[in-house]
Structure formats: structure tokens, C-alpha cells
Amino acid sequence: MKNREILLVKRPDGEPTDEHLSIEEAAIPALSDGEAIVRLLYVSVDPYMRGRMNEGKSYVEPFQLNQPMEGGAVAEVIESQSDKLQVGDIVTGSLPWREYTAIAAESVRKIDPALGPVTTSLHILGMTGLTAYFGLMDIGRPQEGETVVVSGAAGAVGSTVVQIATIAGARVVGIAGSEEKVQLVKQLGADEVINYQTEDVSSALAEACPNGVDIYFDNVGGDISDAVYPLLNKFARIVQCGAISSYNKKDDQGPRIQHYLIKSSALIKGFTVGDYRERYPEGLQHLSKWLQEGKLTYEETITEGFENIPQAFFGLFTGENIGKQLVKVNEPSRFGS
């Protein structure tokens, strides 16, 4: 048994390239009590990882120099000294970019391969899908015929919300930032999609929502949300999933919104997917069923080979991927993907 890992050897100034990452031979992991050794099957490469390559504080912890890169991954248990994990179990969690790793049993989540391809645990049957599911179904609670507005509708979470809201029989209005994204969101089933780069969002929304807004699934905050609040119906629900337009601004100001909530007896609820940890099985059952029925779709691009992880990551910044970019490192030994 040989082992390899991918280290951050230099912090990039601009785009990350080969000089910043290095594939090195790694020690064979030793197994301790309560731990398991896993073999990497798939890794997810994501734009947010670029931020972690910088030194200094950000909203995420920086990667350490001369330590492996790390991120969402699927792996297979090949040895175990934990009664929570059996050899052959497929798990997901944040793992180092290393072929074999010793992990604490609590640091990963077991995947049921019967629910869908194991790669989906990195997107539609993972945090992305669960965020969309619980936000929309637990906070939004869509009823047939209600109007659901989704901001960031072409994003990973937003595009899933559009599909689930459509499944729920709602009228879905998406908001996105390019013609290409608008087309994507329409294909996912949205009744109307607004391009906030080229349209006046307030008047376009008023036209797209002749019966007002019952649910607003908000990924962005800012000006786009300001255009939604005046259209809220009585007892409207706002799912506050993200506020990306505010994250990098200090003291971001905008119109006060409290009076809209009083006028419409409306609700805003912030959340993170971890709030629903105990209900993940319920969410996964629903998502998996819709997936198997063909009601829920996703896009992924899969590159092959551990040694190609860096190229797949770099490719994110030149727009080479469609949908979720993954790298397949190994074939699972017991389950098909």
C-alpha cells in the first residue's frame, strides 16, 4: 500500500496554478481506537477553496502551508476500529486530498448507496439538496398554487429550490444574473425568470407575481430582496438562506423592512442546514425519491484520477465545468456509482 496527498506549498496571489499545489508521497495512516481508515473515492472541488488558500482570517479557516488541501469528499471504509463504521461503508465529510486517511468515526456521515449515485451525496443528496429541502419545506411550506420567488435561482441551492417548489405545485419565479442562467432556471421548471442584470427587478417582479409573493427563498439579500418585500402577501414566509450581497460589505445599509413584516404578518427565518441534522434521513428520502422519479435533476462533471484533482480545481476559475465539478479517485469496491 502506497499513499499520496496534495499539499498547499505556496499561497497564490491571483489564480491558483501548478506551482501552488504539490502531489507528494504520504505516510501510511495508523489506525487508533474509534477510528477508521478510508480510501478516497470522489472529491468535490469548489470555488470557496480558493479563499482558504489565502493567509489570514476570512469567513473560513485558511489552509495550512505544506499541509493537504481539504474539502467535501466520498470515501470507502477499508479498515475500522469503530463499531460505528464497517469495512465497505461509504461515507461523506470534509476530508484531506489524500488517498488513504485515518478518520474519527464521528467526523463523517454514512451514505446509503440505495438512495442514488454516491456522488450525489456531494450535492443534490448532500448539504446542497438538504439546504434547499428543509429551507423550502420546513420554513417556506409551499401550498399548491402559491407563488414562490427564488433569488440566486441558478445557484446550487437555488436551482434545487426551483425544482422542489415546482414539484410542490407552486408558481415559481426565479431571479438570476445572466441570460444563460435564466435559460437554465426556465428548463428546471420556473414559470418566470427575471434577469436582474438587464431588467428592473421591482417592475419585473410585480408583473411576474400578479397574485403577490407567498414564499421568498432568499440566497442573496440586498437590492434584490428590497424589491420583493413590498409584494409580500398576508402570512408570507421568507426563507433566509443566504445574504451573499452583504457578506463582503461592512455596515451594509438598506431600507428598513420591519413594517413590511407587520403589514403582511410575514415571517423571516434564518437557518443553516445543520439545524436539521436529526431530520437528514427524512430529507434524503424525499430527495432520493424525486431523483429516482426523474423529477429532480442535477448536473455534474467528473474528472478521473487523483493526480488530476489540481487541474479540475484550476478549471473552476476558467469556467470549464458544467454543474458540480467532481474528481473520481477510485472505484468503490462494493457498490457501483
Next chain:
Amino acid sequence: MKNREILLVKRPDGEPTDEHLSIEEAAIPALSDGEAIVRLLYVSVDPYMRGRMNEGKSYVEPFQLNQPMEGGAVAEVIESQSDKLQVGDIVTGSLPWREYTAIAAESVRKIDPALGPVTTSLHILGMTGLTAYFGLMDIGRPQEGETVVVSGAAGAVGSTVVQIATIAGARVVGIAGSEEKVQLVKQLGADEVINYQTEDVSSALAEACPNGVDIYFDNVGGDISDAVYPLLNKFARIVQCGAISSYNKKDDQGPRIQHYLIKSSALIKGFTVGDYRERYPEGLQHLSKWLQEGKLTYEETITEGFENIPQAFFGLFTGENIGKQLVKVNEPSRFGS
């Protein structure tokens, strides 16, 4: 039987005086099917009525010139052609300042005099108390030991919220705007009271809430609320009852708040008491029980005589009343007040 009413005969520029209201003889009301004739017992005089004396649009409908003033009142049914109202029933609703009036049965709510003095249906066992009760108990859901912050804590609703939160075993922190109000709120049971006129609200709140804020009952919005949001605990609940600081400002701006809600998985819910119409009996049962046990107190000032309604109303603007200002017009014929 003679009848009298109080008409708005001139719209005031500044403070209302005798020249703006006139006590006139009124027609004897005629009874139609589904209606009842009521005899006025108590009227509530309120500052907001001054706004209705102006011409033109406001957030409330203006009173008509040469028509009677109107507002919250308690009355007794003396004749009825509705099977929903019996002679002797005590009712409350918005009634004209007129001794005898024909009303539609649906326009009033029957009072159960066993719950408390009938005057309390104009405050603590009326809209004021029900607003405090449902906002705090249904949206806030206080748990023993949680921290509840109340803005506008000396107001009609706020002072009731302070008491109910205390009954629920919460740690209560009030915010009010004068030393006199601070003392009042302390007497009602608040653990800490902040004077926003003389203290820095942010630092005073941080000191008064060492364990953060679990529930924020907000009557005011604006700067005071801005100081509360950063202190929200995980799963905090904000009861958006009022936003009085924004009502008279066009395009009132402030810091965006969405990211606070995400960070703490918090909730803001706007409401009006009418949302709970079907549950009024439940709310009145609880409020009445606490009132009878002496756990809930209220203050009212009662002036006597129909002809003294105008003076009682004018007195609101010179600060003559303590607590709720009422005018007793008649003694109920069957029940003690």
C-alpha cells in the same frame, strides 16, 4: 328616550379643543333585522384619534366632518333583532360617540363579565392584552430562564408583555424613554430597564443580557432594534409588533439585518392581533386568570359623564391621565363594572 352624539365640527391644526367638537342631539336609532341597539357604557379616548381628525390619508381613515367621533367602547344591548345578541349582553367594538346606536351584530364582540371588570375589555382584556399575549406566547414562546428584551416597555402593549414574560419565568430586560417609565417597568417586574434617552443602548444591553437575547418583543424598530440584533442567541425569536420609529419616515434606512438571522437561525414574525381572532377566548382565559391571581396589573383613569368625553380626550395631550384613559357614560343595568 333622548339621544346625544359628539361630532367633529372643525379639523384642528394643533391641539384639539372645544371648538373642534360639538355635543348635539341625535336621532333615535331605528332597529333593522340582524341589528341591535346598544347603550354606551364606557369609551376609550386615545392619542391616535388626533390623527383621524386630520383631512387626507394617513395610516388610519380620517373622521368625517359633522359626523360623530368614533373609537373603542363598551356598550350594553337594550334591544335586539339578531339571534347573536340578547338584551343585557355587554359588547365591545369601535362605536360612535353616541349614547344609543344601532349596530350590526357582527361588528362587536360579546364580553364575558366574569373574566374581569368590563372596562378591562378596552385594555388588558382587550386588543392590548391580546396583542401582548399572542405575540409573546405564540411567536416568542418564552422558556423559563430565557432572556426577553422588550422595546417600548412602558407602553400599553409593552408593559403587559413585561408582566407576562415575568409570569413565564423569563429574565426580562425593558427599554423605555424616561426615568419615570424606567421606574414603572421595574415595578412591573423587569429585571433590568434601559433608558434609551440617557444610556448607550448597545453597551447597556450587552451588560443587561450576559447570556444573549432569546426573545425580542419589538414595538419600535429603528436604532433601538439595531442594538438588539447582534445579541441574538441561536434560534432567537423576534416578535415584530410595531415599528413606530419608521411609521412617519419615508424610505427609512438602516443596517441590513438578514445576516444576523442566518448566523443565529433566528426568526422575525410580524403580526396583528386580528390574526388570532379564533383564539381570543384562549388568550382572554389566561389574561383573566392572571388578573384574578393578581399577577397582572393595569392602570386606568376613569372620567364620568358623556358630556365630559371631549375634556378627557383633550387631557391626553397635556398628560393628565395615568394609564388608560376611559370615560364612564352609563352604569350597566345588569352587571357591576
